[in-house]
Amino acid sequence: MCYDVVMYQRFTxxxxxxxxxxxxxxxxxxxxxxxxxxxCKMLLEKTHQYVSLEDPDIRRQALEDxxxxxxxxxxxxxxxxxxxxxxxxxxxQGIVDAHRTRYGQYILTGSQNFxxxxxxxQSLAGRAAVLTLYxxxxxxxxxxxxxxxxxxxxxxxxxxxxxxPELRSRPELDRNIWCASYIxxxxxxxxxxxxxxxxxxxxxxxxxxxxxxxxxxxxxxxLARDTGISVPTVRRWLSILQASYxxxxxxxxxxxxxxxLVKAPKIxxxxxxxxxxxxGIHDPAVLNQGLFLGPLFETAVVLEHxxxxxxxxxxxxxxxxxxxxxxxxDLFIETGGKIHAREIKTSRTLNPLLAAGLLKTEALLQxxxxxxxxAPVERASTxxxxxxxxxxxxxxx
Numbered sequence: 001m002c003y004d005v006v007m008y009q010r011f012t013x014x015x016x017x018x019x020x021x022x023x024x025x026x027x028x029x030x031x032x033x034x035x036x037x038x039x040c041k042m043l044l045e046k047t048h049q050y051v052s053l054e055d056p057d058i059r060r061q062a063l064e065d066x067x068x069x070x071x072x073x074x075x076x077x078x079x080x081x082x083x084x085x086x087x088x089x090x091x092x093q094g095i096v097d098a099h100r101t102r103y104g105q106y107i108l109t110g111s112q113n114f115x116x117x118x119x120x121x122q123s124l125a126g127r128a129a130v131l132t133l134y135x136x137x138x139x140x141x142x143x144x145x146x147x148x149x150x151x152x153x154x155x156x157x158x159x160x161x162x163x164x165p166e167l168r169s170r171p172e173l174d175r176n177i178w179c180a181s182y183i184x185x186x187x188x189x190x191x192x193x194x195x196x197x198x199x200x201x202x203x204x205x206x207x208x209x210x211x212x213x214x215x216x217x218x219x220x221x222x223l224a225r226d227t228g229i230s231v232p233t234v235r236r237w238l239s240i241l242q243a244s245y246x247x248x249x250x251x252x253x254x255x256x257x258x259x260x261l262v263k264a265p266k267i268x269x270x271x272x273x274x275x276x277x278x279x280g281i282h283d284p285a286v287l288n289q290g291l292f293l294g295p296l297f298e299t300a301v302v303l304e305h306x307x308x309x310x311x312x313x314x315x316x317x318x319x320x321x322x323x324x325x326x327x328x329x330d331l332f333i334e335t336g337g338k339i340h341a342r343e344i345k346t347s348r349t350l351n352p353l354l355a356a357g358l359l360k361t362e363a364l365l366q367x368x369x370x371x372x373x374x375a376p377v378e379r380a381s382t383x384x385x386x387x388x389x390x391x392x393x394x395x396x397x
Contacts (some may be wrong), residue, residue, distance in 0.1 A: 008140045008141055008169065009143060010035065010039055012039070012310065013039065016043065017127035020103065020104035020107070021126065023126050024096040024127050025096060025103070025106045025107075025129070026042065027110070027129070028109045028110075028247055029245070030111065030134070031244065032186065033369075034133045034134060034165070036111075037109060037330050044107065044188035045102075047104075051073050051077060053082060054082060056308060062088060067197070068086055075095065075105035075106055077105075077106060077107070079107070079109070081111065082108040082109065083396055085219040089122075089124050090123045092124065093127070096124070097128050111244060121311065133310075134270070134307045134318050135165070135168075135270075135271050137301075139393070140380065141163070141168055149376070149393050150348070150376045152288060152376075155290060155297065155300075155376055156287050159287060160175065162271040162272050162273025162274065167273060175277070175282070176282060178278035179274055183204070185206070186246070187200045195240060206227045206237055209223060209226050210238075210267065210269065211269050211274070212342055214267065214269040214295055215268060215294070215295030215302075216266065216295060217262060218265050218266065240265075247267055248270055248302075249266070249267055251265050251318075251319050251320075252266075252319060253319040254319075260324055261323055268302050268303065272296050272299055278330055279292055296344050297392070305342075305395045312396070316334055319331075321361055328359060329341050329342070329358060330343055332341075340374050341361065342373075343371075343374070345374075346376065350373065350389060353355075355384050358371040358373075371388070373387060374391070374395075376391075377389060
């Protein structure tokens with residue numbers, strides 16, 4: 001399959017097509033520029049009409065007279081950027097209920113999850129499959145090629161250019177110009193619309209301070225102080241970043257260990273290209289010699305797990321483990337009654353001592369963990385006892 005700019009086979013395709021055949025409505029969410037429109041048009045070009053609600057004339061019709069609009073664009077149809085006509089799902093419900101066995105009637109895409117889901121939960125619950133398309137994973141970019149990604153240059157390239165399909169597939173595209181344009185588009189179209197803020201400069205400062213904190217435990221008070229806003233405003237703005245797929249909050253693992261566990265989430269920027277750009281890191285040498293390589297590398301690995309979960313069809317619970325005295329495991333994946341514990345290391349010089357945190361955590365929890373170190377190595381091996389060492393991008397469990 002050939003996409004115009006996006007030349008990658010997206011692993012979400014299989015789950016998407018299955019949903020089209022089994023649900024009346026399919027909702028595909030994700031950040032801007034992840035390839036939602038391209039995926040829908042290419043997979044459904046022979047069966048569905050495509051309608052973009054970003055077009056001002058189209059949007060006006062949908063807002064002013066939704067019933068006539070739906071008559072003019074009957075199913076099967078793709079409505080792109082449905083958040084611009086948030087009342088449409090309520091009208092779509094009646095059409096769907098009259099023909100519940102007609103699957104794939106409406107394909108809705110959107111980049112503002114909270115606006116979409118507010119109306120979906122009210123009108124299309126039980127009628128719609130909801131999928132998320134993230135920026136490309138490493139395995140999607142590699143395709144059938146068997147690449148190691150263990151070299152310093154490979155890791156720096158992935159962190160600095162990230163997984164957005166256009167930036168990844170066009171090496172001639174200036175990364176700084178693309179990131180600057182993306183952030184400006186996001187601020188102007190999404191943030192101004194959602195928050196109705198006039199001081200976008202302050203929100204952009206907030207965005208940069210969030211990027212600097214990627215891979216760290218979230219402290220809202222510190223973030224509020226550094227930005228110059230209140231803690232309630234931080235909480236509200238973070239919810240916007242989450243809903244528009246710009247950040248991901250990894251919750252702490254919960255178990256009855258009295259007050260020993262840290263209870264604040266860790267925050268991850270949803271793409272390392274944008275995060276590193278907002279940090280002012282534009283060069284591999286600066287990245288590799290600076291303090292942010294570790295957090296950005298951890299961010300990349302956690303995001304690979306998130307992407308894998310989105311197209312695997314599984315719904316694992318993700319968390320991290322940390323005690324107040326500093327014992328930490330970067331990622332817990334709970335699925336099938338098991339806990340898969342992942343420790344992320346940037347070092348290529350590995351020894352059994354690096355597995356100590358995993359072993360101590362297992363002893364503290366008094367339950368078996370499937371333990372793994374993820375690092376820039378060429379191939380999998382056993383590092384000590386039952387701790388496996390794997391290449392950092394091998395994220396399936």
